[in-house]
Amino acid sequence: EDQVTQSPEALRLQEGESSSLNCSYTVSGLRGLFWYRQDPGKGPEFLFTLYSAGEEKEKERLKATLTKKESFLHITAPKPEDSATYLCAASSNDYKLSFGAGTTVTVRA
């Protein structure tokens, strides 16, 4: 059974204080590793897809990386508007996504 575990559950940062979120996965035949951002009461917003170990993708202050067992979402010099829950999901061969519980990030001005 595919499993995705995210840590920490919650992260409180000062504006400008860089940090990383972890996503550990156990899937048979990884097709893709996905990161989403979710604001309270809204649907998840797609951020990145990573397909193979060593791959990296960036968008503004966010950078996602992938190894054979983990993915990291690095937030560089965060701003209050980066406050959200970040979800990680892994896809195995049958195109279903297995989601982690998320990391809730709060950035204080």
Next chain:
Amino acid sequence: DGGITQSPKYLFRKEGQNVTLSCEQNLNHDAMYWYRQDPGQGLRLIYYSQIVNDFQKGDIAEGYSVSREKKESFPLTVTSAQKNPTAFYLCASRSGTGDPYEQYFGPGTRLTVT
């Protein structure tokens, strides 16, 4: 604008009543999905459909039913058999061919059953 719409945003029902949640997409995507989100838990897959007139059970299908009569529509019925129906329900869609495999989500429906 292309996207996924879910209605209503909030839904209140009494125990014992069936309720249907709407999901429509104009992205011309082949696959559609229903998830349930509870506090502190990851999204859990209820049902998915990769093509019109075909759908498969996800991990928590008991007490739910779906139909896929049109490519753009994938309604979810929460039946009275679902023991804990109060949750945030999310619909998603994905293009059925080639990379990428990411799913795009609607805004969600919050269902409260009392």
